[in-house]
Amino acid sequence: xxxxxxxxxxxxxxxxxxxxxxxxxxxxxxxxxxxxxxxxxxxxxxxxxxxxxxxxxxxxxxxxxxxxxxxxxxxxxxxxxxxxxxxxxxxxxxxxxxxxxxxxxxxxxxxxxxxxxxxxxxxxxxxxxxxxxxxxxxxxxxxxxxxxxxxxxxxxxxxxxxxxxxxxxxxxxxxxxxxxxxxxxxxxxxxxxxxxxxxxxxxxxxxx
Amino acid sequence: xxxxxxxxxxxxxxxxxxxxxxxxxxxxxxxxxxxxxxxxxxxxxxxxxxxxxxxxxxxxxxxxxxxxxxxxxxxxxxxxxxxxxxxxxxxxxxxxxxxxxxxx
Numbered sequence: 001x002x003x004x005x006x007x008x009x010x011x012x013x014x015x016x017x018x019x020x021x022x023x024x025x026x027x028x029x030x031x032x033x034x035x036x037x038x039x040x041x042x043x044x045x046x047x048x049x050x051x052x053x054x055x056x057x058x059x060x061x062x063x064x065x066x067x068x069x070x071x072x073x074x075x076x077x078x079x080x081x082x083x084x085x086x087x088x089x090x091x092x093x094x095x096x097x098x099x100x101x102x103x104x105x106x107x108x109x110x111x112x113x114x115x116x117x118x119x120x121x122x123x124x125x126x127x128x129x130x131x132x133x134x135x136x137x138x139x140x141x142x143x144x145x146x147x148x149x150x151x152x153x154x155x156x157x158x159x160x161x162x163x164x165x166x167x168x169x170x171x172x173x174x175x176x177x178x179x180x181x182x183x184x185x186x187x188x189x190x191x192x193x194x195x196x197x198x199x200x201x202x203x204x205x206x207x208x
Numbered sequence: 209x210x211x212x213x214x215x216x217x218x219x220x221x222x223x224x225x226x227x228x229x230x231x232x233x234x235x236x237x238x239x240x241x242x243x244x245x246x247x248x249x250x251x252x253x254x255x256x257x258x259x260x261x262x263x264x265x266x267x268x269x270x271x272x273x274x275x276x277x278x279x280x281x282x283x284x285x286x287x288x289x290x291x292x293x294x295x296x297x298x299x300x301x302x303x304x305x306x307x308x309x310x311x312x
Binding site: 010011013014101103107 | 223230231236
């Protein structure tokens with residue numbers, strides 16, 4: 001005999017409301033895919049500036065010896081990719097929120113942004129310190145590790161399984177700590193390939 | 209069994225009130241518009257149920273002005289939190305009673 005328990009139903013409903021009211025529903029996997037594409041573009045530009053060097057012990061340390069112009073170009077490339085990724089992410093979020101008829105900027109997206117950006121800004125300051133001291137080889141591990149930690153802190157505010165993405169970034173960051181020569185390649189993996197894989201999987205899993 | 213049923217809160221039999229309490233349990237405060245969107249209910253239904261909860265002392269109402277328009281936000285009181293937790297525990301106990309072992 002099949003009975004539908006109204007009490008169980010009620011518990012499910014409570015759980016659903018609690019989940020929906022605390023997670024940022026409008027984030028889309030497409031934002032990850034786009035960010036990854038900008039990341040790939042940025043790392044290709046960076047390798048051109050560094051004269052095609054992908055895997056070289058001196059590649060990143062050598063930046064210190066590059067002329068001022070090359071360093072400026074590298075910095076502009078990185079900042080440009082970051083701004084493009086953020087803007088595209090915000091536009092895609094607004095668009096998804098509109099089709100879902102949800103407010104894009106509510107308590108849950110505020111919490112998500114707060115937990116993401118606090119570690120990220122701390123990381124940016126940490127990376128800025130390396131740049132100021134000309135320690136360019138440490139920039140990649142620091143970026144990957146802080147990005148991973150920021151994702152981990154923000155992961156519980158999104159319905160998409162962001163934890164493994166965060167752990168992947170941390171693993172790449174740790175690899176970068178011990179393989180400084182592979183910095184540019186690991187940067188490409190962490191800011192290009194991994195976001196694309198994560199974004200695509202999440203899009204196919206939750207949004208189609 | 210009698211004791212369990214005593215803890216089932218009649219006030220939460222209404223789905224809107226149940227939803228309001230569930231949302232306020234996990235959010236520091238929520239404004240009217242967000243609550244309406246979350247529960248997919250009408251203005252009238254939501255505000256009448258909120259005032260019921262307010263009269264019971266379960267919900268705190270805070271009104272303030274944001275650029276000349278009123279913004280009303282709600283948060284749960286200590287009494288409200290206790291009442292809802294008791295209600296949840298009673299629901300769980302009832303389910304355990306019906307299907308022992310299936311609900312953990």
